[in-house]
Amino acid sequence: MNTEFNRILKEKHTVFVTRKVHFSAAHRLFNPEFSDAENELIYDRCNNIYGHGHNYELEVTLKGPVDKATGYVFDLKKLDKILSEEILSKVDHKHLNFDVEMLKDMIPSAEVLSIVFWNAIQNRLSELGYTQVALYEVKLFESERNFVRYRGD
């Protein structure tokens, strides 16, 4: 192997790897404990009774050392499979207030989605025994201009 490559592999690095996926879903922002007037005041047009849609973009970042044999922190194809099974199969083309068990009785704001998605991904990584990497960040774009980041705190 190249001597520079050998030198790099001897050092300890932490690298962040990200997979970006997208899904489309409808939601309505409202809190059943608020009056209609309060919901209208707080959520405005996002409180529209039949909901409205977003083309969400989800970026999930893992961090860890570079494996000396593969040159990978984590195979992004495997991360894509986890995201497809744990998130996309459940939320894509769904109404988040009605169709999604993991969001049942929650307010489907971007903040709440980011935490629920984090928990689902973290559980799957633990079940699969991937201890060499850590989930670092879930970044969810609700629109081009609105996005949230959650880092597990």
Ligand SMILES: Nc1nc2c(c(=O)[nH]1)N=C([C@H](O)[C@H](O)COP(=O)(O)OP(=O)(O)OP(=O)(O)O)CN2
């Ligand atoms: N803190 C949060 N604020 C808002 C959230 C949220 O999840 N967390 N969500 C919304 C609504 O979902 C709403 O649909 C977003 O629409 P809007 O602000 O209109 O966003 P756009 O970028 O699509 O449109 P602009 O016309 O460019 O503003 C609201 N707030």
Ligand SMILES: [Zn+2]
């Ligand atoms: Zn919305």
